[in-house]
Amino acid sequence: MEIEIGRSKRGRRVYAFDDIAVVPSRRTRDPQDVSVSWSIDAYHFDIPVLAAPMDSVVSPQTAIMIGQLGGLGVLDLEGLWTRYEDPEPLLAEIRELPEGRATERMQQIYAEPIKPELVAARLAEIRASGVTVAGALSPQRTQELYETVVAAGVDLFVIRGTTVSAEHVSKTVEPLNLKKFIYELDVPVIVGGAATYTAALHLMRTGAAGVLVGFGGGAASTTRATLGIHAPMATAVADVAGARRDYMDESGGRYVHVIADGGLGTSGDIVKAISMGADAVMLGTALARASDAPGGGWHWGPEAHHSQLPRGNRVHVGQVASLEQVLYGPSPVADGTANLIGALRRSMATTGYSDLKEFQRIEVVVAPYLGH
């Protein structure tokens, strides 16, 4: 719906997860009869959960745990683990920084250069455990580090930034040619964030196996206040799912996976992401709350320590339960922050669906959540 904002400008009305909800149909099911598995390329996962490449969420050790629990842990290859031999004392320091000092000190800590040998070592550690290996680089660093990453061996290569486009224009550096890069790489690539139909369609045309949908929607982000950019997730996922459908037509049947990335704080949000057409979700805050997450009750993303223009904060998210309980329960709380998978199963069962692809077609309603 196009709205006239003023005489010389129109805008489309867009929606957040908080604006929508799913509704039951005429049938119900048993939660245990529901499948929540998904596959991308040759890789099968029991649960549609990717752990976000953020130092507060994924360390080599938690990447292994998440893999063993049926999901995919994506290591940030530009985080503390590839800058420091032993990042544990720095993780501890970050969580103890006083409020006013956090941004500045994190800017210093993350100024340390990335060591290619640590990139290789961290990925080797994950590979040794037998789980699927995934590492993430920003588009800016991909050119410089991808050979190290591929040599170290990854199953899935993630290129992740706040906004990643198929066509980056620069006057000073030769930008990454995504299409050429993906074509030449043997490893399937997941790329994003993209938040609009057009941006996502162009990313799909580069040959990516999956697209991350989002633009700083998480609890740790202040993008809206800082940049004036905002892409509410319900509309963003449904738009990109529309691009997936149209790209399938134009490509003669290539299915690109749509992964919601951002604004997924509760199990209810995960349900809504799938209902909008997502194949899987990339979780930050939701997993940072696990007592065995590396953030130790705190959560931050790369934008929180940008050297010139920080666009996020280190936020206290608390610790709700173990990672296993956060995913599979039993849940000690009733606010949608634990037993994420149990809740997804129950929601699908209650509304009558038996697998994720079907559930993408569930009926939804628009009912803004005003806090009451």
Place this chain on the structure above:
Amino acid sequence: MEIEIGRSKRGRRVYAFDDIAVVPSRRTRDPQDVSVSWSIDAYHFDIPVLAAPMDSVVSPQTAIMIGQLGGLGVLDLEGLWTRYEDPEPLLAEIRELPEGRATERMQQIYAEPIKPELVAARLAEIRASGVTVAGALSPQRTQELYETVVAAGVDLFVIRGTTVSAEHVSKTVEPLNLKKFIYELDVPVIVGGAATYTAALHLMRTGAAGVLVGFGGGAASTTRATLGIHAPMATAVADVAGARRDYMDESGGRYVHVIADGGLGTSGDIVKAISMGADAVMLGTALARASDAPGGGWHWGPEAHHSQLPRGNRVHVGQVASLEQVLYGPSPVADGTANLIGALRRSMATTGYSDLKEFQRIEVVVAPYLGH
């Protein structure tokens, strides 16, 4: 109104009680001239109030009190009263549990098995008082316990879950065939929650005498955050009232009663439920606030002690006045939590209506309540 949420998804705009209000017409009446009585099957009630089958609302003793006050108390046959010989110490313990411990301890308390002999004894106690007898089971337990219930003697049989469908599908257990069950049972059945036109229409076709409309809308519920499911009550009741009208056509005149169940915290909400087409309301929070309610100022539903995925909390609702005053006044407060029936009468009188069936046709407005 269908709204485009994104390229591949549309949703209907739905409304909560807080989004609407009733408006006066050109006539006014005296409150004492207004009738608020209703009947279901052979049972007549002075007031359109059913007390919700929740341990914080209905004990055998309060079921009797509510019956004597003109309403219907529905005992939860899967609550403490059928699990323990003497549940009073446990009720006391629950209300004194510290915040962080409540969910977990309630999970333990409600793990105690249900005793069929207690089901029989509790119903017998209510029957002995001479009031109409009603007990509630979840769909999962109905098969196992209904013979005990019927043998003990109930006038109205309530099957209540967060979502109850006419067609439950299970790979592991033979699900309850509602249509067959109701057909064979001599006792009229009230069944729900249902929150959509289609789900309610199918429940009506099973032969139910009444349908409970709702899906965890109450103060004690966190369904929206947990499951992503939300069915705002104004739309839900108006949709199910539409199903009642269409089912009356298709059945050649069978009138199924529509009972709003959830999100009814104040007398204003009760007014709005009837204005949307409800014949009666099932009250939880609103009655839990009575000083003689068994919750003692606290309120919780079955979803608060789910063993794997709690979807509600034990909440402090306070104690506003005696049960009689909560229903009939005089009210010591001005916030719609006491003299519920006096307020309903006055609202109907002020807007010019003289009975509930007429009042279902009152003009309403959409005026979102933003807290100011």
Place this chain on the structure above:
Amino acid sequence: MEIEIGRSKRGRRVYAFDDIAVVPSRRTRDPQDVSVSWSIDAYHFDIPVLAAPMDSVVSPQTAIMIGQLGGLGVLDLEGLWTRYEDPEPLLAEIRELPEGRATERMQQIYAEPIKPELVAARLAEIRASGVTVAGALSPQRTQELYETVVAAGVDLFVIRGTTVSAEHVSKTVEPLNLKKFIYELDVPVIVGGAATYTAALHLMRTGAAGVLVGFGGGAASTTRATLGIHAPMATAVADVAGARRDYMDESGGRYVHVIADGGLGTSGDIVKAISMGADAVMLGTALARASDAPGGGWHWGPEAHHSQLPRGNRVHVGQVASLEQVLYGPSPVADGTANLIGALRRSMATTGYSDLKEFQRIEVVVAPYLGH
């Protein structure tokens, strides 16, 4: 705009003062060139302000002050001044009641019978000062007391209730026949509240000189929670102004004055009331804040001490300045609670209008106020 709330119910979208604002035109004026005077029947007033018949706003003394300041003070003839010889100690007691005790004690205080001789004495006191005399009765008491009132001598007779209709139906008492009553009375009558087009049109047909528009919209009211009735004031005033226009056509030119009554807490609200078509405003909260108002910083209406179903609270409104400053400034504050008339003048001047009738045609915008 009719909205489908659910399958069997539609409702109209309505608007509050907080939802709208006035906008400048291409012309500006000097505030001192603006006229804010109005007349009703033979009575002319410098300012379009009636003080609401509430004990916290109008005593005989403040009625005189308001009259001398150019407005009209309406004395509540069912308040403390006609129940007690000396109500001052009771006014003092009410403002010192502890929170939880206020409703109950006020119910007791207002249980004292009304004394006809006090009605006469209070009106005589006001008349002696030379200002226009106005007193208010509820529709329920009008029959019983109007002869006393008329004999005592009033210039304007106000019949005020939360909802007053032209057609009250009662099985037990012979209701007031408004049309006959007004026809036979020599004194012009202002009657309300009415909040809809139809109700107001019928009141206009009774021969009333003015209609009060409102339904418990003030700070002291909890009608929405209690009765589920709500009539947002922007729509209500614009609807009743529409009835005035249509009644003028059907009556061959009789102009009934529209007086906004409720929800007028700031000078901005007064501006908006006029912009929606009001000829004048009846102020409660806004005048209760005067340091010389009888409420002494507290405010309450008749609905706060209803014996069975209180629908309002005694609220602390504070004391902002003297009554004269509240009306004419200078204002010591910047929140729209003082210099009400100065603000009205400035708003009219800034937007280019020079009298109230013109200002009723000003362009308005819909811009919901969400607190930021």
Place this chain on the structure above:
Amino acid sequence: MEIEIGRSKRGRRVYAFDDIAVVPSRRTRDPQDVSVSWSIDAYHFDIPVLAAPMDSVVSPQTAIMIGQLGGLGVLDLEGLWTRYEDPEPLLAEIRELPEGRATERMQQIYAEPIKPELVAARLAEIRASGVTVAGALSPQRTQELYETVVAAGVDLFVIRGTTVSAEHVSKTVEPLNLKKFIYELDVPVIVGGAATYTAALHLMRTGAAGVLVGFGGGAASTTRATLGIHAPMATAVADVAGARRDYMDESGGRYVHVIADGGLGTSGDIVKAISMGADAVMLGTALARASDAPGGGWHWGPEAHHSQLPRGNRVHVGQVASLEQVLYGPSPVADGTANLIGALRRSMATTGYSDLKEFQRIEVVVAPYLGH
């Protein structure tokens, strides 16, 4: 979109910056490749920032600093610097006034007469530094003081009031004839606030070089509560940009600059102002937060000390960083209050634009910000 508010009134739906956001396109750029420069008349500026003529934002010294940093500092010629030889002690006193005393004391301080010789001296001081010189008068004082101002030498003349129209009507004084005034003046004039298409079009026809868009939208304003006037900035800027386009047609190509003035608290707001069609922004709050701003952590506008009807408050805005850092970073915070220009560049780059004129055409969405 015209909305029916009530039977006799319609209003247009309008939008604030908080209601909208910009969205990425399919292309991204490097922030350093983006140009944020603009020109008005013969004056070129590196950044589209005018500092608002308010005592808490611009002193002669900060006007020079802002000029040296690439923007334009506009001195309030009716502020403390032209009333007092040494205003520093008064600035210090204002920021230390206790809450309840501030309005009254400021009314006294600003009662001091303006000294023409100080007007001349302050402008001379700025001119001596070599930066572009701009001073502001209210329409009321322009007649009286403009010759002093022009004689002292200004490059840009600013006439600024809450609402300035091309046609002011007064019965007592001969109002400023803007068209004649601008025609006869050699200096280019920037004039406003104007908040509607019609008002702005008429201002453009007076020959103004630029129009200030706004009506008290800032943090220090309470215009909405006081006057009932509100002009949400997204709609206001887009409307005035529409007037610029239409005036260009009617004038055969004269381009009048549109400068958003008010409600610009964060870098995100600046981004949105440009996206709605603004050529530049006039900043108050955003610059008052600089540690070297004269307000010393406090902010107030002329409306805060109006002698009869204050319509704003002295507000504490804190001190976030040096003026240079507020404009160019590095930012120590992540809330959009520092590195305003860095954020603007990054937003433009992320969404694929390379200069301000192009960026005015960016796609926007409507996504009300409800605080979550």
